[in-house]
Amino acid sequence: MKIGDIISDLEQWAPPFLQESYDNSGLIVGAKDWDTKGVLVALDCLEEVVDEAIDKDISLIVTHHPIVFSGLKRFNGATYIERVVMKAIKNDIAIYAIHTNLDNVHWGVNAKIIQMLGLEKHSVLSPMKNSLKKFQVYVPSSHAESVESAVFSAGGGKVSAYEECSFKSNGVGSFKGGKGTNPFIGEAGKREFVEEIKLEFIVPAFVVKDVERAARTAHPYEEMAFEWLAIENNATLYGAGAVGEFEKPIKFHTFLEDVKTAFGTTLKYTPSPKDTVQRVAVCGGSGSFLLGAAKAVEADVFITADYKYHQFFDADGTISILDVGHFESEQFTIDLIADRLSEKFPKFAVLKTEVNTNPIQYY
Ligand SMILES: [Zn+2]
Structure with missing residues (x-):
């Protein structure tokens, strides 16, 4: 191979x-x-x-x-x-x-930790910004289906666990071809009005070039009419760390034993403000940068590695930080x-x- x-x-x-x-x-x-x-x-x-x-x-x-x-x-x-x-x-x-590309996908390094701990309701702890774009393209109705499926095959139209997502609306497009053009509909030098479909898709930022190329190949016009728009949506599938929940709260000390067994290591931790644990934030490797995100989702504990002495104080009585070791957290x-x-x-x-x-x- x-x-x-x-x-x-x-x-x-x-x-x-x-x-x-x-x-x-x-x-x-x-x-x-x-x-x-x-x-x-x-x-x-x-x-x-x-x-x-x-x-x-x-x-x-x-x-x-x-x-x-x-x-x-x-x-x-x-x-x-x-x-x-x-x-x-x-x-x-x-x-x-x-490496960090496997840390930053919903099914990556942290998904495995969530699974090993038996946590449910798994989501990304700190969703990645600027990882989605909006693609809009105007197509004569005869070619709408082929452009749509080209965009899907290039990886467009994906929203969390949903695929092949699009929105269509009808309208009238107009154009006048200049010197040297050979319009697909009508003739050069004359203003044409065409029934068109506007197709809209959410596109992961890493496939924008593939999507544009695929749409262009399937589109019949000499000059494809399209727009890329910046959007504020956070991607739910991409980002750092993960958070999950136990079905029922478990005693903090039982949880410590379970974590020790799962990772096969000794633990460094800050005391828990509560007797029980239900929501758990995790980040394989050096994850101290995610403590704020773990607190924001009201996790009871944050499991990660490479914590320094002074950083442990940042738990500040609101969360328990568990340092399981870098290798151990990513094993x-x-x-x-x-x-x-x-x-x-x-x-x-x-x-x-x-x-x-x-x-x-x-x-
Ligand atoms: Zn690492």
Whole structure:
């Protein structure tokens, strides 16, 4: 299988457009036209993981964390990052990272945590701004259906869990073709009036180019009449963190035990203002930036990682902060990615790393 085929599936699932500005998700080492006999999934790419790929004769490693975050100037093996990149290139091993773009989709890293904790009513904790656009296009009625289905196939008309959403209204369009035009209806130099349909769609921002190209291909006019509009709607499917609820409140100390078991780790936490827990906000990895959002949705607890001493004071008697550790909070992401690939490529070898890449040990 070509590495590019696997990447294009992963990018449909977690569009790179959704990654944060500081991130470096994508194909970091290798080329899309390389062949691979399988995929090795890991949270981090260490030298041992590259060795494992070599042993298992696999040419593609998919990790959550990008091995390279910022520019490298030398490749002489002085750091583990350089050694990983050098070893991968020497052995024709590609490395692909699916990082904050997988954090920022409703079905991503945090969905898995919500599922592992048995929470229901799952929604995005901090919906992404400017991730939706409005597309309006004016079409003669003969071509309305084909333009509409072209927009749908390019990913337009998606609103939360609903697909193929559109709005139609009838009206009369007018135009006069200038010199050198060849209008689809009527003739150049004469003002024409045509029964047209106005089609309106909500479009995720990362498919605007695809949608416009598809509409243009299906549209019969030389000059397609259309508008892109900025809208204020927050996307319910894209954004950081997640929130969910237990069917019934559970005792705070029972909850702590359950979290310890689910993540297989010790906890650092601030005391709960209440005896029970029902609404839980989560963010895999470094999530302290979402404390305000967790408070805003009135979560009883906020589970995340990488909290610093002074940041714990921000709980301020209104919420319990639980720090479960960075690796621990994101450990299920390996299953998440592997399950997706196994489902989409059932006859293909999808392996989870046997290397424990957590750099932290507990004594
Ligand atoms: Zn992380």
